[in-house]
Amino acid sequence: MNIASRFVCGTRRMFSNNQLRNISTINYGDMKEEIVTQLEYPINRCRSSISNKTIAVLGYGPQGRSQALNIKDNNLKVIIGVRKHGTSWENAKRDGWIPGMDLFDIEEATSRGKIIKYLLSDSGQIEQWKTVKDNLDSNDTLYFSHGFGIHYYDYTKINPPEDVNVVMVSPKCSGNTVRRNFNNQNGFSSSYAIYKDYDGTAEETCLSLAFLIGNNYVFKTTFENEVVSDLTGERCVLMGLIQGAFLAQYKVLRNKGHSPCEAYHETIEEALQSLYPLINEKGMDWLYKNCSTTAQRGALDWAPKFEEKLTPLIEECYENVKNNTEVKRVIECNSNENYREELNKELDLIKNQEMWDVGNQIRKIKKEINTHNCTNNYRTYRYNGVYYDN
Numbered sequence: 001m002n003i004a005s006r007f008v009c010g011t012r013r014m015f016s017n018n019q020l021r022n023i024s025t026i027n028y029g030d031m032k033e034e035i036v037t038q039l040e041y042p043i044n045r046c047r048s049s050i051s052n053k054t055i056a057v058l059g060y061g062p063q064g065r066s067q068a069l070n071i072k073d074n075n076l077k078v079i080i081g082v083r084k085h086g087t088s089w090e091n092a093k094r095d096g097w098i099p100g101m102d103l104f105d106i107e108e109a110t111s112r113g114k115i116i117k118y119l120l121s122d123s124g125q126i127e128q129w130k131t132v133k134d135n136l137d138s139n140d141t142l143y144f145s146h147g148f149g150i151h152y153y154d155y156t157k158i159n160p161p162e163d164v165n166v167v168m169v170s171p172k173c174s175g176n177t178v179r180r181n182f183n184n185q186n187g188f189s190s191s192y193a194i195y196k197d198y199d200g201t202a203e204e205t206c207l208s209l210a211f212l213i214g215n216n217y218v219f220k221t222t223f224e225n226e227v228v229s230d231l232t233g234e235r236c237v238l239m240g241l242i243q244g245a246f247l248a249q250y251k252v253l254r255n256k257g258h259s260p261c262e263a264y265h266e267t268i269e270e271a272l273q274s275l276y277p278l279i280n281e282k283g284m285d286w287l288y289k290n291c292s293t294t295a296q297r298g299a300l301d302w303a304p305k306f307e308e309k310l311t312p313l314i315e316e317c318y319e320n321v322k323n324n325t326e327v328k329r330v331i332e333c334n335s336n337e338n339y340r341e342e343l344n345k346e347l348d349l350i351k352n353q354e355m356w357d358v359g360n361q362i363r364k365i366k367k368e369i370n371t372h373n374c375t376n377n378y379r380t381y382r383y384n385g386v387y388y389d390n
């Protein structure tokens, strides 16, 4: 059955906390998913829910930096907690956070905050947990952007005290996108979850924080479902599978005698520049409808073959996430003394693959063209500051 024809999106209205609330729903068969949007959580509502609480953002990596700056730009009191004189400490100072005023070590920031955003790396969270736990006060809200620490308690030992709220907002984009899309007002989306509602304010606080960091809309999950789907996604279609698929096709084309430029364009350039943004904007059915009949026939015939081959592999990956094989591997690798060194070697292997080397060269050529401000749209173009007639 055509998925699009069974999918209905609608809104209804209800009262919550004495405020009119639009509930958008995604209906699919018997399943209804509520989507909370920024229409129900305008910035004033979010600000008054948080009131005068100090928000301590622990960690200044991609998520910590972006979420802290976005909330600060929304005029709330934010402080940063990172280890002293590390990369994050220096990065935070460069962004204008001042030691002793709104930049502290992890212990001090935790004890000053009423809302603690725990945005260290997942392994950093394990290492710093005792410090953080010892400095939490009753009624604090402990916030995560990943279900990892809590769901994998057996391995992380992250066990929040009884008298705090525990919530999660997990952006479905990279930390850099959280900042970029806040600045350009495009927004983004996240899942959210309440693990513990100690004082009855957890959901309101969680949703307010979600919209203060710049979400357009959020959908509800649990810590477990977030971490299992997230780990599967990044191992498969989001990163692992895509690198594997790109490389497989690139290698086949190269082995059959196609040039690096041709193999790169037919594998990556056209995908990222043209087709994927169109799928995002208009959907896959639109793309199938609006390509050549040759492309259409081929893609229609081959898609089910890939689905058949890939389903068992994705199922295997999901099972490995579910039965904790993946988390054990992550924690084991991260606790290895030489981890950074070994990781850099692995990343260099990707960087030095011919496919990505060609990509870098293409990017340089495109940058060069852009700096010369050439355009095909006008009859005149500029080269080295001189205007020529086409």
Ligand SMILES: NC(=O)c1ccc[n+]([C@@H]2O[C@H](COP(=O)([O-])OP(=O)(O)OC[C@H]3O[C@@H](n4cnc5c(N)ncnc54)[C@H](OP(=O)(O)O)[C@@H]3O)[C@@H](O)[C@H]2O)c1
Residues within 6 Å of the ligand: 058, 059, 060, 061, 062, 063, 064, 082, 083, 086, 087, 088, 089, 118, 119, 120, 121, 122, 123, 124, 125, 127, 128, 145, 146, 148, 170, 171, 172, 173, 174, 175
């Ligand atoms: N990145 C994403 O796209 C993304 C998306 C959604 C959710 N998340 C989640 O958001 C959270 C933060 O992720 P991230 O990618 O922003 O962070 P990250 O790059 O993994 O971590 C960076 C921060 O952790 C600190 N850190 C690492 N090890 C530490 C240790 N042993 N002691 C003290 N500090 C330590 C670093 O400080 P130093 O500079 O001092 O080393 C830095 O401030 C994670 O739970 C992640 O799963 C991330």
